[in-house]
Amino acid sequence: MLPILILAAGQSRRMRGADKLLQDVDGVPLLQRQCAIALAVSDDVRVALPPAPHPRYDVVAGLPVDVVPVPDAAEGMGVSLRRVFATLSPGTPYAMLLLADLPDLTVPDLHAVKQAVQTHPDALIWRGATPDGRGGHPMIFAASLFPDIAKLDGDDGGKSVVRAAGTRVHHVCFDDNRARHDLDTPEDWAAWHAARADRLT
Template identity: 45%
Template structure:
């Protein structure tokens, strides 16, 4: 019996967070910890290997996760867009491993959500989704998709690839709105915190 390669988690944390300026959304506090640390913590709790892609010019992000475990890669050309972070991270992960792609700025995801998507059939693209079927994150990327991912450029995410391979895409429903909650502006954060503390 051939053993399947275990999934690796890749956390993308090299974005500019420009809509939050001068604040950095990955350093926003949630339950006493920066969002970037929370994202790394729930990923490490899966027991799967974890790699985080970080920019070279945000030392506060590096400090926020110091000593937490997992691997780090520096995305020297992070300003060129998300594709650079994705390709740099993928280069640090075994080529035959499925990759669970996790954006570092999703504040409602839990370890159980990551395990639900990572544990789905790795021969298919698996996307976290709402109960009503709206696709979101995280996303399990099969090893066979790797060559096409490495051709992405600029701020191009994998959305075009998901459309191209929609016959090989499956949705994994997650509780509430966890798969979609993404807070990009100070106003988004204020609304979210107000609702959370009602």
């Protein structure tokens, strides 16, 4: 079973008081939606959350996911990565990392990256990418990289680990920018909703 680790411990600082992970996507909060696509791919889903109490705990309550509180989440993404990867059992061969703020990713996208582990076994990292090959999410890391992730701190979101993997990073190119299209501000969300409404009309 491939563990899927969802990073949802950030502070949404650029949302000016709102929480981007509680924004509505298809009638449910974004965080719940991300948990749903992960659960469609794996029975082992773990969600890194800020310290309780926090409204995000209500969103995942009742879902078959394991919550990983990150008491020092304010120190940066590297801390969240380190803590959620630390929950993996010894002998786990791979783990998928999924950012919670990418609302256009789909279940087939996750399956495509998962399948790449089998079709490109010489890689150490497999990741979603844009049509022009810019790396994004989701990402799968081989176990040999877990010790490097355990050393992350501050705002290092794993870029140092990716750089160290060198040419052993395999990109799974999607047909648009959804591997990198995160929404960080109210303006981002307004534009996304408007564009989505146009596509549906």
